[in-house]
Amino acid sequence: MTGAPVVFVVDDDASVRSSLKFLLSTVGLQTETFDSADSFLHKKRSDVPSCLVLDVRLPGLSGLDFQRELAAQNICIPIVFLTGHGDIPMSVRAMKAGAVEFLTKPFRDQDLLDAVRVALDRDRARREQEKEMADLRTRFDSLTSREQEVVSKVVAGMLNKQIAAELGTAESTVKVQRSRAMEKMKAGSLADLINMIQKVQPPSQKAS
Amino acid sequence: MSSFPTSRVNTTLEDSIPEAGASLASILCTEELERRPWRPPDFEKENRALVALMSGLADSPSTIFQTLADTILDITQCDSAGLSLLTRDGQKPDVCGKRFYWPAIAGMWNPHVGGGTPRNFGPCGDVLDQNRTLLFTHFERRYPYLMPVSPAAEECLLVPFYVAGEAVGTIWAIMHSDRRKFDAEDDRVMASLGKFASSAYQALAHIEDLKFQVSEREKAEAEVRELARGLEAKIRRLVDANVVGMVMWNLEGAITGANEAFLRMVQYDIEDIASGRVRWTELTPPEWHDRDERAITELKTTGIFQPFEKEYFRKDGSRVPVLLGGALFEGNGNDGVAFVLDLTEQKRAQEKLQEAQQSLYATQVDLARVSRLTTMGELTVSIAHEVNQPLTAITNNGSACLRLLASKNLDSEVLRRALEEIVADGNRASAVIARIRGFIKKVPAEKSELDVNEVIQEVLALVGPELRKNRVSVECDLRKALPPVLADRVQLQQVLLNLIVNSIEAMTAVTDRPRALVVQSQVEEAGGLMVAVRDSGTGLSSEPDRVFTPFFTTKATGMGMGLPISRSLVEGHGGRLWATSNSPHGAVFSFTLPPAGSSS
Numbered sequence: 001m002t003g004a005p006v007v008f009v010v011d012d013d014a015s016v017r018s019s020l021k022f023l024l025s026t027v028g029l030q031t032e033t034f035d036s037a038d039s040f041l042h043k044k045r046s047d048v049p050s051c052l053v054l055d056v057r058l059p060g061l062s063g064l065d066f067q068r069e070l071a072a073q074n075i076c077i078p079i080v081f082l083t084g085h086g087d088i089p090m091s092v093r094a095m096k097a098g099a100v101e102f103l104t105k106p107f108r109d110q111d112l113l114d115a116v117r118v119a120l121d122r123d124r125a126r127r128e129q130e131k132e133m134a135d136l137r138t139r140f141d142s143l144t145s146r147e148q149e150v151v152s153k154v155v156a157g158m159l160n161k162q163i164a165a166e167l168g169t170a171e172s173t174v175k176v177q178r179s180r181a182m183e184k185m186k187a188g189s190l191a192d193l194i195n196m197i198q199k200v201q202p203p204s205q206k207a208s
Numbered sequence: 209m210s211s212f213p214t215s216r217v218n219t220t221l222e223d224s225i226p227e228a229g230a231s232l233a234s235i236l237c238t239e240e241l242e243r244r245p246w247r248p249p250d251f252e253k254e255n256r257a258l259v260a261l262m263s264g265l266a267d268s269p270s271t272i273f274q275t276l277a278d279t280i281l282d283i284t285q286c287d288s289a290g291l292s293l294l295t296r297d298g299q300k301p302d303v304c305g306k307r308f309y310w311p312a313i314a315g316m317w318n319p320h321v322g323g324g325t326p327r328n329f330g331p332c333g334d335v336l337d338q339n340r341t342l343l344f345t346h347f348e349r350r351y352p353y354l355m356p357v358s359p360a361a362e363e364c365l366l367v368p369f370y371v372a373g374e375a376v377g378t379i380w381a382i383m384h385s386d387r388r389k390f391d392a393e394d395d396r397v398m399a400s401l402g403k404f405a406s407s408a409y410q411a412l413a414h415i416e417d418l419k420f421q422v423s424e425r426e427k428a429e430a431e432v433r434e435l436a437r438g439l440e441a442k443i444r445r446l447v448d449a450n451v452v453g454m455v456m457w458n459l460e461g462a463i464t465g466a467n468e469a470f471l472r473m474v475q476y477d478i479e480d481i482a483s484g485r486v487r488w489t490e491l492t493p494p495e496w497h498d499r500d501e502r503a504i505t506e507l508k509t510t511g512i513f514q515p516f517e518k519e520y521f522r523k524d525g526s527r528v529p530v531l532l533g534g535a536l537f538e539g540n541g542n543d544g545v546a547f548v549l550d551l552t553e554q555k556r557a558q559e560k561l562q563e564a565q566q567s568l569y570a571t572q573v574d575l576a577r578v579s580r581l582t583t584m585g586e587l588t589v590s591i592a593h594e595v596n597q598p599l600t601a602i603t604n605n606g607s608a609c610l611r612l613l614a615s616k617n618l619d620s621e622v623l624r625r626a627l628e629e630i631v632a633d634g635n636r637a638s639a640v641i642a643r644i645r646g647f648i649k650k651v652p653a654e655k656s657e658l659d660v661n662e663v664i665q666e667v668l669a670l671v672g673p674e675l676r677k678n679r680v681s682v683e684c685d686l687r688k689a690l691p692p693v694l695a696d697r698v699q700l701q702q703v704l705l706n707l708i709v710n711s712i713e714a715m716t717a718v719t720d721r722p723r724a725l726v727v728q729s730q731v732e733e734a735g736g737l738m739v740a741v742r743d744s745g746t747g748l749s750s751e752p753d754r755v756f757t758p759f760f761t762t763k764a765t766g767m768g769m770g771l772p773i774s775r776s777l778v779e780g781h782g783g784r785l786w787a788t789s790n791s792p793h794g795a796v797f798s799f800t801l802p803p804a805g806s807s808s
Binding site: 013015016018019020022023025026027057082084105106107108109 | 603611612615
């Protein structure tokens with residue numbers, strides 16, 4: 001999509017950072033390294049698929065605290081944790097909080113590369129989904145309020161005649177508004193439209 | 209003049225005694241008595257006088273002297289009559305008195321009752337000195353202090369007054385005028401009355417004395433009774449309270465009485481005691497007979513025996529530990545009483561305390577073990593992190609190079625940089641190891657000359673509870689008079705503790721043979737010491753030395769560090785530690801230590 005993916009590496013050990021950068025470069029991945037959680041948070045990141053390779057034991061904010069902090073700031077980035085020694089309760093906490101993988105140093109190169117790939121794929125998918133949602137939202141927003149009203153009722157399963165009666169207009173008017181909305185939403189079929197509207201207006205919201 | 213206060217009279221009299229006055233002879237005229245006309249005794253009058261004295265004695269004995277004075281006045285028809293008694297306290301007649309006092313006076317001198325004269329300077333003193341009746345005329349010429357006592361004495365007849373055969377005073381009759389002269393009959397009658405009065409007085413004194421004695425005795429008896437009642441009540445209370453066991457006995461071995469507490473202790477009832485079947489000699493287990501003998505010897509010399517601990521058989525044959533103390537009764541020296549305290553609870557408490565101490569010790573040992581493990585654990589984590597960083601970098605760099613190599617994409621400059629980093633990280637890792645080793649080395653050994661046998665005994669005492677808990681028997685085969693070694697006591701203890709605890713743990717699974725631990729010490733040919741710890745446990749594998757590999761363990765809870773650490777400690781002392789198989793079962797862990805002074 002838009003630009004090459006980036007792997008962010010946060011580790012307080014310079015050798016580990018540079019060796020990770022080198023290893024990731026062998027599979028053509030771009031890497032940005034940081035020596036602490038803070039410096040990562042203060043960096044303006046480009047809008048490309050990315051993931052975070054994070055040492056659990058960090059000076060200042062620990063890896064797990066950092067993970068919580070990111071969630072709190074609504075930053076959705078997949079995390080691959082690295083740890084000096086395997087601590088099962090810690091890894092369970094990390095995985096529950098959404099980590100992609102929890103690797104014990106020193107790890108097999110393939111394990112890290114696989115984890116990074118999974119993380120990037122996950123981020124890419126998330127981004128695509130977000131983009132699709134944004135498109136849908138834009139298209140939905142381009143509908144007139146009457147068109148939006150008509151579409152909502154169509155999705156709810158009402159016939160044109162019923163809609164016209166409810167809105168106090170002619171059935172032919174409803175027909176026109178409906179086809180215009182289909183066109184604006186780029187929906188090929190009624191099923192398509194229903195699918196799209198359900199994404200933009202989740203059923204729980206509609207019920208209100 | 210006649211009625212001024214007595215005390216002032218006395219003082220004046222004392223002061224008026226001159227250096228020399230008229231001679232004694234010049235105031236005496238005793239011979240006159242015989243020369244004066246004789247008159248027959250008036251027995252009727254005398255009898256009346258005696259009756260008067262008798263009834264006086266019966267009616268009011270305390271005024272017997274005044275009755276006597278009145279009687280003399282009456283019978284001799286004189287002007288004044290009275291008594292002078294030697295006294296010390298001014299009341300009771302006393303031969304050693306320094307003064308005469310006048311307890312009773314009748315007639316004209318009556319106002320002078322209570323007055324007196326000095327013992328050695330006066331007519332009364334002269335009478336006592338000569339121990340006979342004397343007749344004076346105007347004695348104030350020799351004894352001027354009598355001059356102011358009025359009216360003056362024309363003639364004075366004095367007869368000695370005896371109490372219990374001793375002259376303690378005089379009775380006297382005075383004529384203040386020459387109305388009549390005293391004669392031999394006066395002398396006789398006065399002596400007779402005096403004798404009577406003396407007897408009466410003595411009887412009276414005796415009665416008073418007796419009364420006093422009786423009252424004193426009654427008082428004393430009452431006190432004793434009170435005391436005895438109190439004491440008896442106290443003893444009764446002590447016996448009946450059954451706070452302590454009380455037992456009455458004799459030296460022949462009989463028990464003549466006992467309280468409930470004692471009976472409860474030995475579980476006999478009062479009938480058993482009453483029947484005489486229960487003897488203290490038989491209540492005492494044989495091994496305590498010697499101690500009893502010593503107590504009896506003590507009893508015979510001092511009358512008591514100091515409390516001591518012993519045991520009694522109960523009726524059911526079980527034993528009760530007691531504290532016993534007692535004494536012989538005064539008298540025949542055969543019967544006595546003893547108190548007996550049941551020590552069962554105390555002994556139980558003592559055992560509990562010991563158990564508590566043992567479990568406390570066990571807890572301490574556990575705690576020490578846990579803290580050792582924790583320290584090891586922390587050390588491991590720290591080492592892992594420190595070493596893992598360079599290792600991670602090395603493997604990352606190496607893997608990256610291999611990948612590039614595989615895709616034939618490895619630039620020599622990239623390779624050089626990667627290899628440089630690999631070398632740097634390798635160095636870094638070894639520096640971490642060196643630092644840890646240096647840190648461990650920093651714990652200084654404090655070496656001193658030690659007796660290894662002593663250290664063995666200390667460690668065995670430490671693991672005593674563990675040995676008992678696991679029912680492991682211990683045999684010490686220690687060579688006497690071992691040469692000392694130069695070693696760190698704590699480290700040596702640690703090595704021995706490790707080996708012995710290992711042995712105990714190796715034997716816990718053994719159920720089909722005795723669990724036997726043998727600790728030996730001996731001198732090697734080269735002069736060094738060798739210590740061996742043998743067990744009858746599960747034994748070693750075909751490669752005994754594997755147990756010294758770090759983290760090798762057969763135990764569920766072990767770290768596998770005990771033996772490697774022990775080996776390095778022994779080697780730190782210039783010795784060796786190795787393992788061999790014991791025959792027929794178990795293992796032998798032996799270590800050597802060079803003798804003190806063999807090397808630095």
